[in-house]
Amino acid sequence: MNIIIVGCGKVGYTLVEQLGGENHNITVIDTNEEKVNSITDDLDAMGIVGNGVSFQTLSEAGIDHADLLIAVTGSDEQNLLCCVIAKKAGHCKTIARVRNPIYNNEIAFLREELGLAMIINPELSSAAEIARIFQFPSAVKIDTFSKGRIELLHFRVTHDCLLNNYELIHIRTTLKCDVLVCMVTRGDQVLIPRGDFVFREGDVVAIVSTPPKANDFFKKIGIGAGRARTAMIVGGGTIAYYLARRLLEVGIHTKIIDQDPARCEHLSELLPKASIICGDGTDERLLIQEGLENVDAFAALTGLDEENILLSLYAKRTSRAKVVTKINRINFSGVLSDIKLDTISYPRLVTADMIIKYARSMNESLNSNVENLYKLEDGHAEALEFYIKEDSAVTNVPLNRLHIRKNILVCSIVRGGQAIIPSGQDELHVGDYVVVVLTHARLNDIKDIIEG
Structure with a gap:
């Protein structure tokens, strides 16, 4: 185009x-x-x-x-x-x-x-993403499909997590969990694993599931799934306003720290239920005084990347809070991965994902619509949601009989409002919403999943 x-x-x-x-x-x-x-x-x-x-x-x-x-x-x-x-x-x-x-x-x-x-509105979309993380702190990142019926949750395997040195096939056979592991990031590698894959400490794992079944899975592998009750935000910009509004709506007590008196006064008028503190958010004494050590969630949302990174590292060292770091520049993503911050929010990548999704859906000749698109792991992988408009070579055939291209995985099907984590016997039908994860490839249409 x-x-x-x-x-x-x-x-x-x-x-x-x-x-x-x-x-x-x-x-x-x-x-x-x-x-x-x-x-x-x-x-x-x-x-x-x-x-x-x-x-x-x-x-x-x-x-x-x-x-x-x-x-x-x-x-x-x-x-x-x-x-x-x-x-x-x-x-x-x-x-x-x-x-x-x-x-x-x-x-x-x-x-x-x-x-x-x-x-x-990238700030609003970023705030929504951070709010989801604070309501499910076990995840590093959460992408939603089919109006929230299906979630793609990313989490890190820790030393004491049950998955450490655990074979993937046992998630269904032994743990009896109805989730699908669709991607694992190990160092610089982005993998779509098979049943014999063995998890290691430090792996970032992406699973597809419904919210209730994801909760059950995290409990079984020893990762707490309880949502945050208190949150502290440093930086009182537009994202902070949208985020605080979302958190307050779901009953999370929220405190915002900003050093601009006029901005603090404005936020007090917009968010009467929030605690607005006028002060320097990089002052250790102020952070401790305002209860950083006891908060459940912390977001560094100032206008300076370096400040956000340092604040996040301090919050991780001082508290047990779930920490989200806003980054405007993405030139040093490799370095950031070595620092091992909890969750990084890139507002401008949110915009790019939404526009790429729209650009791919503009071709009216395709037999499916791109409903959602997320770039994953610095663009090395993608998660797409298609709506199937008409019959084609991929419909009404069991998935295990389709010649699906390498590095592509069909992760979920939503049919009549019901979410299905597919097995090899499941089929795709007209009217289905289908989530696909892929690496080293690009899809415009659901038919592109099969070898041509």
């Missing part, structure tokens, strides 16, 4: 990086020449210096032939206006990033009235 991206900040750069791997023709627009040059020098994209709201600039970028325009400048209003002009000028699909909480209750109205394909 021909894609135009307006805005060359961190999110714009990540989008070009991720979408470039999908074999699209990409043109970027920004008023900052240095940012445009940075992208065009590093990545496979054309660049134009100009204002994305300008019809002339959009014409120069090829709006007449564009299939998709994505507006991710720093201004919500500019993003919306850019999409409106693009639709009038070129009749392409449009996506706008809108982050200000003031628009949160108006997203559906704006999308419908302005004719947008999608409005993305």
Whole structure:
């Protein structure tokens, strides 16, 4: 497809990086020449210096032939206006990033009235992801499918975990757990394991299951599954606001620490049930005074990656809290994996995943829709959810008789609202929602799972 991206900040750069791997023709627009040059020098994209709201600039970028325009400048209003002009000028699909909480209750109205394909709020999506983690602290990461009926949970095998030196096949035969191990990350390797696979300490394991059965599994392997009751957030930005609101809604007592008095006053008005502390979140004495040693969950959400990393390491050393670290830059992901932080949240990767999902679903000729997509392990693996629209070579045939390509695993089927963890005898039917995990490959359609 021909894609135009307006805005060359961190999110714009990540989008070009991720979408470039999908074999699209990409043109970027920004008023900052240095940012445009940075992208065009590093990545496979054309660049134009100009204002994305300008019809002339959009014409120069090829709006007449564009299939998709994505507006991710720093201004919500500019993003919306850019999409409106693009639709009038070129009749392409449009996506706008809108982050200000003031628009949160108006997203559906704006999308419908302005004719947008999608409005993305990465801060809201990141907050939702962190809130899920705090409600299930055993997991390092949680991805949801089929409106929460199916979850992909990532957790680390510890020294005293039952899975340490345990053979995979025994999870079903001995533990009698209805979960499917779909991926294991060991060092730099990302594996889809077979029944004879033996877990080791330090492995990051991804399982697919329903929430109740996942709880049962974690209890049996000796990992606590109880949710957090108290949470501390350092940094009072937009993600912190969305996160605190979610946590308070489910009864988790929440405390926010920020050093900007005006921001603290604003948060006190928006979140009357939260405890808002005005102070330096990097001050050890303040953190101890505010009860860091006894909290169940801790989120480092300041605007500085380095500060978030140090805060998280201190929280891990000082407390038994589940710790989440927000990272804006992803250049040092290898180093971060060596540090072994609990959970890392990358807001701009959330945006990229949502847009890639939409881009893959734009081909109307396919016999299935891409309903969800998550990039896993720095892009080395993917989890996709398909909705099967019509019969094809993969339907009405037992899975063990399909010639499924190497490094692809069918993880779950949701049929009539009921979740199924599939065995070899299960079949795919029209109307099913199917979750597939894969490494070293790419899928646009459910038919792509079989050898051609």
